Amino acid sequence: xxxxVEKRRWYxxxxxxxxxxGLIIMGYSMVTTGSPFKVGIxxxxxxxxxxxFTEPVEPQTLLAAVEATGYxxxxxTNVGNAQTLQVKMNQIGQSQVxxxxxxxxxxxxxxxxxxxxxxSIQPSIGSEVTRAAFLAMVAASLVIxxxxxxxxxxxxxxxxxxxxxxxxxxxxxxxxxxxxxxMSLFFGWRADALILTALLTVMSxxxxxxxxxxxxxxxxxxxxxxxxxxxxxxxxxxxxxxRSLATQLNALFVLFAILLxxxxxxxxxxxxxxxxxxxxxxxxxxxxxxxxxGWSERDLLGTKTKKPVESTQPSLxx
Numbered sequence: 001x002x003x004x005v006e007k008r009r010w011y012x013x014x015x016x017x018x019x020x021x022g023l024i025i026m027g028y029s030m031v032t033t034g035s036p037f038k039v040g041i042x043x044x045x046x047x048x049x050x051x052x053f054t055e056p057v058e059p060q061t062l063l064a065a066v067e068a069t070g071y072x073x074x075x076x077t078n079v080g081n082a083q084t085l086q087v088k089m090n091q092i093g094q095s096q097v098x099x100x101x102x103x104x105x106x107x108x109x110x111x112x113x114x115x116x117x118x119x120s121i122q123p124s125i126g127s128e129v130t131r132a133a134f135l136a137m138v139a140a141s142l143v144i145x146x147x148x149x150x151x152x153x154x155x156x157x158x159x160x161x162x163x164x165x166x167x168x169x170x171x172x173x174x175x176x177x178x179x180x181x182x183m184s185l186f187f188g189w190r191a192d193a194l195i196l197t198a199l200l201t202v203m204s205x206x207x208x209x210x211x212x213x214x215x216x217x218x219x220x221x222x223x224x225x226x227x228x229x230x231x232x233x234x235x236x237x238x239x240x241x242x243r244s245l246a247t248q249l250n251a252l253f254v255l256f257a258i259l260l261x262x263x264x265x266x267x268x269x270x271x272x273x274x275x276x277x278x279x280x281x282x283x284x285x286x287x288x289x290x291x292x293x294g295w296s297e298r299d300l301l302g303t304k305t306k307k308p309v310e311s312t313q314p315s316l317x318x
Contacts, residue, residue, distance in 0.1 A: 008290030009301035022178020037184035040192040045123035056082035065107040133196040168288035176276040194269040202276030209284035248281040
């Protein structure tokens with residue numbers, strides 16, 4: 001039988017390397033830009049201008065035209081089709097939008113420009129959303145911890161189940177942030193409100209998988225009293241891994257399809273959530289359960305030598 005939990009120090013080391021690399025990148029970004037990653041106008045404030053052309057226009061072509069009119073640092077993406085584009089730029093007024101549309105029309109003669117939408121976003125909105133998301137994460141962690149303590153009250157040390165689940169969930173958040181920080185530094189990705197949505201979604205998926213495995217450990221403890229806790233946990237992982245992978249792979253396949261064939265405007269959001277869900281699947285198997293075992297056996301890294309314990313399960317020969 002494959003021993004998942006006995007190799008836990010290698011799982012912890014891999015996660016530590018990824019998280020540490022992400023923290024270094026975020027620290028470098030904080031020093032150079034004042035933020036752990038590049039942020040969009042949802043946090044800095046600015047304007048969103050959605051325009052439609054009668055003929056297809058490449059985003060880079062429109063970006064060059066917008067910058068030529070005196071608006072550097074804009075972001076241009078397609079919205080729905082090749083004729084409709086979204087421009088994110090620094091804060092401008094209604095009169096400036098009219099002038100900008102006239103300038104863009106002059107840059108694309110014969111290709112009529114129509115303004116579909118114009119919105120201004122205040123910097124306070126981004127800070128309010130960030131604060132709400134942070135409070136939601138804290139509240140979710142406390143509620144989950146309380147729920148696990150109540151649900152697992154009949155097993156020894158139920159608080160360990162709850163704390164291990166919360167730590168695994170925070171592990172997934174840090175892995176997701178590390179990925180986004182890397183993409184922001186090297187590929188110019190900018191954080192917006194959708195990234196916060198991705199983090200909250202990752203938290204829910206991570207916790208769901210972990211609770212399933214912990215519940216099987218709780219069920220198996222009375223059945224195999226003669227086995228060590230690590231043996232019971234390993235048995236429980238093997239019994240639930242097929243369900244875990246089937247559930248998570250279904251979601252991953254859908255996200256991967258959206259990433260390949262969906263719109264450009266959602267690509268960063270979907271890619272971030274995809275990485276978070278992969279981390280959630282990994283953490284349930286290789287972080288949450290091994291952490292619980294290491295805590296329960298007072299051997300976090302699995303370095304102590306253990307005497308083999310005979311299983312109480314009847315042999316197949318009998």
